[in-house]
Amino acid sequence: MKNLLLILLTFSILISCKSNQEKKEQQEPNKQKPSSTQIISELDSNEDGKLSKSEVKGPIADDFTNIDSNNDGFLTLEELNKAEKNQEHRPPQQTNTYLSNEIDASVMTIPVNTNYFISENIIDGIQKQIVELNGIETLCYVIKTNSQATEHKMGPWCPRHIEDGMEKAGIWFKDDKVYDVSGHFIAKLDEFYSDDKWKLYREDGTIKVTDTEEGCLAAAKPNVEEEYHNHCVECLPEYFKDQVTTFVIPVTPKYIKTAQSFGRGGIGVAFNGVKYDPPAPTHAILAAHTIAPLDDHGGHVNPHGGYHYHAVTGSTKEIPQTDIHSPIIGYAIDGFAIYGLLDKNGNKPTDLDECGGHSDDKRGYHYHAGEPGGNQIIKCLHGLPGYTEVKE
Incomplete structure (x- = not known):
């Protein structure tokens, strides 16, 4: 009898523990998320008031580049609060289903031509890979470079004396x-x-x-x-010549009806392998x-991207067109081509959309680079975006 009571008691404890664990697991999804202040307090190991990439893990580490809006390599309280607010107010159309439904197959698209790239500037050749972009499996080119120009000298930037020309x-x-x-x-x-x-x-x-x-x-x-x-x-x-920048770009771009904004990551690549960046944070x-x-x-250097362009001034490799159209100078991160601003007659296109793009019967949808003084090479994306990664 004593042994029977012991067995029953043990079984009862096990059932109780299992019940409590199940209850805890059921309640876990409703557990209040930690605030941005709590996140920094818990993860800021060196107590400098911000988070480096080595101090974070999980979803924050996975989305580090997007949260780091000023691209300085650290997450501040302001950036975490902004990311949390954007997540809370993200509209339903940002779901994968929305992007799939927004693809407009009627728009003519031209595949990326990898022969245009300066092969000596590419690390280990250009590879093809199936990549999930916003939940959509996409055949992409994976291009790795050191983001260092070869067809022109980089610099100079700062004069040394007020008498310098x-x-x-x-x-x-x-x-x-x-x-x-x-x-x-x-x-x-x-x-x-x-x-x-x-x-x-x-x-x-x-x-x-x-x-x-x-x-x-x-x-x-x-x-x-x-x-x-x-x-x-x-x-x-x-200083950063050993950094490796990886560009993941759709082989054949997919036109999205609604313009897509870009964060602080690269927005495209020139044929010399140098990154096109969003507007400089002036x-x-x-x-x-x-x-x-x-x-x-149109380029300068920062610690988290090496040499990169904020403006197009005609210094990089161009592929002339057989008609009067401006030359192609690179690709946006969504796979659509970027062309120079002026055609052979010195004229600008007059029908560009909000991103700086339009279509014609020969080139399909494509972008034109903005004025050098505008601090915007292109303004947004109209294609399913790839992404860039920089490893130091």
């Missing part, structure tokens, strides 16, 4: 106009921005430049370190009274 520096932009960053331009930034706090030069006329990798890392981010305020920010390609750059010039080719 435009040949010793790059370009900057404001209100859709391009300006040469000569020494004279640097000396007059207080007038240019109507702000007397601008002074990037010393009493002897030499210009304060981030001329070391340490200075680059401290200044080429939104929260510029105090000692690098009022500097001309210059990062050199050799508000963050200027807030610290710094300036980060592009070179004459």
Whole structure:
């Protein structure tokens, strides 16, 4: 009898534990999600108030690039709050079913031509792979590069003295106009921005430049370190020459009726393997009274993407067309071609959509690069987007 009671008691405890566990599992989905403040508090191992990629895991790590809206390699409380808000208010049309239903097969599309790429700039050749893009299995090209230009010299960016001419520096932009960053331009930034706090030069006329990798890392981010305020920010390609940028691009693009926005990842690739980036975050750059010039080719360098373009100036490899149409200069991340802005007669297209694209009978749907001073190569995507990854 004693043994029977012991068996019954043990069985009862097991049933109770199982019941409690099932109840806990049933309640788990309804458990309140931790706040952004709690996430940083729990994961911020070095207590610097932000999260690096090495400090996160799971869904946050998987979506790190999208959450990191300023592309500085860290997640701040503001960025986590914004990501949470976007998730809560994401409209139903962003589901995979929506994207599938939004594909318009009636729009003419042209497959990516990999022969246009400079093969020497591609790591291990261009591969084909089935990739799930927004839940849609898609045949893609996987292209790996070091994002280093070869058909033109990268730089210069910052002049060293206020007497230096435009040949010793790059370009900057404001209100859709391009300006040469000569020494004279640097000396007059207080007038240019109507702000007397601008002074990037010393009493002897030499210009304060981030001329070391340490200075680059401290200044080429939104929260510029105090000692690098009022500097001309210059990062050199050799600092990040071993970075590998991977582009995943649909072999044949799929036209989406509704324009798709892009985050801080690359928006496309030139034929030399250099990344096209979204608009430069000028508000963050200027807030610290710094300036980060592009070179004459429309590119500069940052720690989390190496050399990349924010403008198209005609310096890279182009494929001329047999008619008067402008040349093709690269591909957007959705697989649609990007062409130059002006045709052979110097005319701009007049019927571009909200993304900077249109269709014709020869090239199907395609984009045209924006004005160099506009800080936007293309404005959005009309195709099922691939993605980019950068590994240091």
